Amino acid sequence: MNPKNLIRPQVRKLHAYVPGEQPKVRGLIKLNTNENPYPPSPKVQDELRKAVDGRLRLYPNPAALGLREGLAKLHKCRPENVIIGNGSDELLALATRAFVEPVPVGVDRSSLSGKARSRSTVQYFDPSYSLYPVLSEIHGAVANPVRLDDDFGIPDRAVLRKRGWDFDAALTYVTTPNAPSGRGYASAQLDDLCAWQKRVTILDEAYADFAGENALSLALKHPHVLVSRTFSKAYSLCFQRIGYFVGHRELIAALDRIRDSYNVNGLGQVAAIGTLGSLSYYRKNIRQIIRQRALIARSLSALGFEVLPSETNFLLVRPPAFPACEWQKQLRDEKIIVRWFGGGRISEFLRVTIGTEPEMVAFLAAVRKILA
Numbered sequence: 001m002n003p004k005n006l007i008r009p010q011v012r013k014l015h016a017y018v019p020g021e022q023p024k025v026r027g028l029i030k031l032n033t034n035e036n037p038y039p040p041s042p043k044v045q046d047e048l049r050k051a052v053d054g055r056l057r058l059y060p061n062p063a064a065l066g067l068r069e070g071l072a073k074l075h076k077c078r079p080e081n082v083i084i085g086n087g088s089d090e091l092l093a094l095a096t097r098a099f100v101e102p103v104p105v106g107v108d109r110s111s112l113s114g115k116a117r118s119r120s121t122v123q124y125f126d127p128s129y130s131l132y133p134v135l136s137e138i139h140g141a142v143a144n145p146v147r148l149d150d151d152f153g154i155p156d157r158a159v160l161r162k163r164g165w166d167f168d169a170a171l172t173y174v175t176t177p178n179a180p181s182g183r184g185y186a187s188a189q190l191d192d193l194c195a196w197q198k199r200v201t202i203l204d205e206a207y208a209d210f211a212g213e214n215a216l217s218l219a220l221k222h223p224h225v226l227v228s229r230t231f232s233k234a235y236s237l238c239f240q241r242i243g244y245f246v247g248h249r250e251l252i253a254a255l256d257r258i259r260d261s262y263n264v265n266g267l268g269q270v271a272a273i274g275t276l277g278s279l280s281y282y283r284k285n286i287r288q289i290i291r292q293r294a295l296i297a298r299s300l301s302a303l304g305f306e307v308l309p310s311e312t313n314f315l316l317v318r319p320p321a322f323p324a325c326e327w328q329k330q331l332r333d334e335k336i337i338v339r340w341f342g343g344g345r346i347s348e349f350l351r352v353t354i355g356t357e358p359e360m361v362a363f364l365a366a367v368r369k370i371l372a
């Protein structure tokens with residue numbers, strides 16, 4: 001028996017999502033995975049420590065009710081409009097299972113057309129979050145990546161249609177602000193896009209806290225729109241894996257039916273509730289990151305980098321003098337890691353997460369040294 005033959009063909013040939021490196025080198029400055037450079041608030045750390053006792057033997061609240069109530073208050077909606085996930089990645093995956101019809105075994109995906117194709121379509125922009133094509137592939141859906149404009153803007157309706165956009169797609173993911181470009185979109189433009197879409201549309205707002213505006217209200221305005229948020233980027237909680245969706249109670253209830261009963265771990269719930277109790281601490285850090293982002297953008301431009309406008313906690317930059325992958329290696333020799341996405345449309349760019357001020361001073365010093 002060849003164990004390989006026991007695996008669904010779809011899974012056998014799957015190209016898994018490639019996460020950024022988490023190296024264990026001492027003194028390394030890590031600017032490659034958009035983590036927050038500041039620790040969780042002292043209150044959150046304290047509450048986590050206090051929660052590590054005999055309670056660990058008990059199951060956590062299966063519905064993460066306390067956290068959903070806190071988020072409902074924050075976003076002026078009801079707990080029924082909120083679902084918590086083991087990171088927003090889990091919820092993005094649940095959405096494919098709840099809203100997209102997999103292509104039946106034996107049916108050639110490319111042979112599908114019209115309604116049958118739309119019902120099986122997972123749609124997203126290129127470039128955007130590289131997890132979406134993987135989720136589509138795992139589910140056995142039809143992926144429909146559509147090119148953003150050259151400046152990473154969302155094309156107008158006519159151009160979208162020309163590029164093969166499906167206004168009837170079962171599920172559309174929009175990363176806003178966009179990753180990996182960092183570009184933000186006006187809520188009015190997203191509102192139009194949502195209004196044109198006939199089926200489920202997820203606005204993935206992982207970086208919304210670093211942007212001038214956000215589109216959360218669209219999740220409460222349109223019954224087919226879900227907004228995805230995470231505690232990972234702005235709230236220094238990657239380690240605890242907490243993300244959430246806001247949207248119509250029917251869609252939220254559908255996701256709730258298919259999730260694992262205890263999908264959100266207890267310490268994660270404690271940490272996230274604590275976070276909601278110290279928002280001013282996080283807002284201060286967010287402002288500091290935004291200030292640093294402007295400083296670094298100016299300095300890199302002066303050094304000959306092309307710097308794309310960003311409303312996130314990272315910058316996408318095209319380095320001068322030699323190729324981006326060579327820059328990545330040279331920076332690594334200086335103990336600084338940044339992200340390079342080879343192969344695709346942005347292979348001439350580096351993505352640099354905004355760190356603390358001392359980290360960014362070291363980053364700029366390394367850049368100057370390499371240039372010299």
Ligand SMILES: *Cc1c(COP(=O)(O)O)cnc(C)c1O
Binds near residue numbers: 129232238241
């Ligand atoms: C980081 C990120 C996520 C995932 O966040 P988790 O809550 O940590 O799973 C989702 N979408 C985008 C665009 C991200 O950058």
